[in-house]
Amino acid sequence: MIAKSEPLLAIRDLNKQFRGLTALDGVSFDIAQGELLGLIGPNGAGKSVLVNVVSGIYGATAGTVSFLGSDITRLPSYQLARLGIARTFQNIRLFGRMTVLENVLVADKRYLTRPFRSLFAKGAHDDLAAAEDLLERVDLIEKRDALAGTLAYGEARRLEIARALAGGPRLLFLDEPAAGMNEREMQELAAVIRSFRPALDAIVLIEHDVALISELSDRLVVMDSGKVIATGKPVDVFADPRVVEAYLGVEECDD
Numbered sequence: 001m002i003a004k005s006e007p008l009l010a011i012r013d014l015n016k017q018f019r020g021l022t023a024l025d026g027v028s029f030d031i032a033q034g035e036l037l038g039l040i041g042p043n044g045a046g047k048s049v050l051v052n053v054v055s056g057i058y059g060a061t062a063g064t065v066s067f068l069g070s071d072i073t074r075l076p077s078y079q080l081a082r083l084g085i086a087r088t089f090q091n092i093r094l095f096g097r098m099t100v101l102e103n104v105l106v107a108d109k110r111y112l113t114r115p116f117r118s119l120f121a122k123g124a125h126d127d128l129a130a131a132e133d134l135l136e137r138v139d140l141i142e143k144r145d146a147l148a149g150t151l152a153y154g155e156a157r158r159l160e161i162a163r164a165l166a167g168g169p170r171l172l173f174l175d176e177p178a179a180g181m182n183e184r185e186m187q188e189l190a191a192v193i194r195s196f197r198p199a200l201d202a203i204v205l206i207e208h209d210v211a212l213i214s215e216l217s218d219r220l221v222v223m224d225s226g227k228v229i230a231t232g233k234p235v236d237v238f239a240d241p242r243v244v245e246a247y248l249g250v251e252e253c254d255d
């Protein structure tokens, strides 16, 4: 039986090396059922590498990842997707010459079957209705027949989210979904994230905008140089001198 307190995802001593470079250095934290967890840290902290390891894009060098108590560390990404772990990419990855709707349908098929096997099976009316519903929810239904390559930046980011939601994941990682957005697009994105939150067991949001991440997150995990340096409520984390030094200091210099 699953104890009530069992985390959705448990990351333990995760390590990722790229030749000489240590991108993840003993990362451990839990993702609790129901939470929206903000993952922050300066450029190069290891946030995207963490998502890539957890979602099976990169293999871990050492350490474990458990999903509801089962070890999933070595599973390939399509099996993780079937278990309900989905993610968006920091660099938008859409099929530019497919329509908006097709981009969602393709993703759905990838959850149901091995990648690119029978992508457009006939008679998939449920998939179509589900895909249209997702496009409705991210406010892209009117663009359903437009080529994805013609979308404005904020729209493309929302389509990425719709695609990640196809197939009904339980845990969703959003890797800088607001990057490059203006204030209005960010607020639209925040509304979209809030709207689908009840349908998911947990969301991990990577975001540099302090106001946006504080507004949306129940809890923050702060990384720097491949390590977790702080966790806690946004208001406490941003008052932590280590975080101010590692994160805010760098952000102010960069931006």
Ligand SMILES: Nc1ncnc2c1ncn2[C@@H]1O[C@H](COP(=O)(O)OP(=O)(O)OP(=O)(O)O)[C@@H](O)[C@H]1O
Binding pocket: 018, 021, 022, 023, 041, 042, 043, 044, 045, 046, 047, 048, 049, 050, 090
């Ligand atoms: N495929 C790769 N091969 C070699 N090094 C990599 C690879 N991917 C990431 N790295 C390195 O791992 C470190 C962590 O990178 P990562 O992309 O996780 O940072 P990040 O926290 O997501 O930063 P940002 O906020 O800029 O997106 C960096 O030093 C980066 O150069």
Ligand SMILES: [Mg+2]
Binding pocket: 047, 048, 049, 090, 175
């Ligand atoms: Mg990144």
